[in-house]
Amino acid sequence: MSEVLQPDLCVIGAGSAGLSVAAIAASFGVPVVLIERARMGGECLNTGCVPSKALIAAGERRHAAEAAAAFGALPPLLLPSADFSHVRDHIRSVIAAIALNDSQERYTAMGVMVLRDSARFTDAQTVEAGSRTIRARRFVIATGSQPAVPRIPGLEAVPYLTNETIFDVAERPARLVVIGGGPVGVEIAQAFHRLGTPVIIVEAEPRLLPRDDPELAGVVERTLMREGISLRLGMAIERAEMRNGNVALILSRDGREESLEGSHLLVATGRRSVVDDLGLEAAGILHDRTGITVDRGLRTTNRRVYAIGDVAGGLAAAFRFTHAASHQAGLVIRNALFRLPVRVDDAPMPRVTYTDPELASVGLSEEDVRAKRRSFRILRWTFAENDRAQAERETAGLVKAIVTPRGRILGCGIAGARAGELITPWTLAIAKGLKVQDLAALVVPYPTFSEVTKRAAVEFIRPAAQSAWARRAINLVRRLG
Structure with a gap:
């Protein structure tokens, strides 16, 4: 017979959003169950914000050494390529240092019951996780997102990287091709280029960072070009294939085709919410391509259940940032514990692309x-x-x-x-x-x-x-x- 738990809150997902809810609730002495099937800290700590900023910092240090001659600090230098095994170790050490704050041990010490298992709704008010059954007063789904891979003919047959694997590269890519000119693509492209790897960015829109103000995005685009990053803008990808041990992309624009090759391919074309295998239908929770349907108070179509962070769809899908997830956690606590009215769009939400x-x-x-x-x-x-x-x-x-x-x-x-x-x-x-x-x-x-x-x-x-x-x-x- 499975053990039945009846906490005030059950949080599914131990990324930035879920950890914030659990920590705040525990500080009020509220019984909390936190369920996570993968690594504590979620995407931000393990494959997102933290490793990408560590990578960017490595690239900045090498770039600063190259620019030192302009200040008279050093003679002009011809730097060798970066040692990517050491760069990888640097990234891992940064993750390890921050992981202590997100660890199971820390949250257990707060009074949170942490279950390392998959969670699935069996009905509108019950979740199963391994041998346990959880019937909480309120549930919070914070399962985050994962890389969205575009439907490009042949892509499934070639090796490619995403933000979940790019930070494990231990040898310098001879040439990196990046599909996607959004924030993730341009950040990683510039960092790798500054570490000595030739980089090409392929973007379907006619400019980089198409969701940003064109005048401001143009500043970044001109800098990347000045640093030597090649851009293929406004081009469709017809197919991907292997060629002489390299990954080749066949591009087209205005009826003309172009082929380019790289030793490594990074797919950085956005993210999609993780909603699979949660039993949402059994709980009466609707979702669409943007994520789980929520109202302005972050409630799902099941009034007992909230969805926050990257998994939340609709209006909330515009705020997929770690700081937004932490803010939404506070809103859920206010509403779930104190019945205070909240609106997800009340606070102005800044966003940053960490290029240089x-x-x-x-x-x-x-x-x-x-x-x-x-x-x-x-x-x-x-x-x-x-x-x-x-x-x-x-x-x-x-x-x-x-x-x-x-x-x-x-x-x-x-x-x-x-x-x-x-x-x-x-x-x-x-x-x-x-x-x-x-x-x-x-x-x-x-x-x-x-x-x-x-x-x-x-x-x-x-x-x-x-x-x-x-x-x-x-x-x-x-x-x-």
């Missing part, structure tokens, strides 16, 4: 605002006009803010050095309803990159300073002595 230069944004883009037919102003300030950027030779990029005629901030995008950090004051301003005039009044230290925020904000008040009314006021005060 970085690309970050929050709120509405210029395209979004134009589609809504709203009155707006665009405020820009370039990194080339920032003294710290000049000192560090990080002058590519700009801040681009979208505001109403009265100064309410609708959105902001930044392409440039430290953009992921610089987007935070704009996120706070939108969340708290601050106006761009408030950012213009900030005192920021000199010389810092933070000045690009202030200078962009000051652009809002520049027309007023140059108005005839302002000049008359100054003249009046002058006459008064």
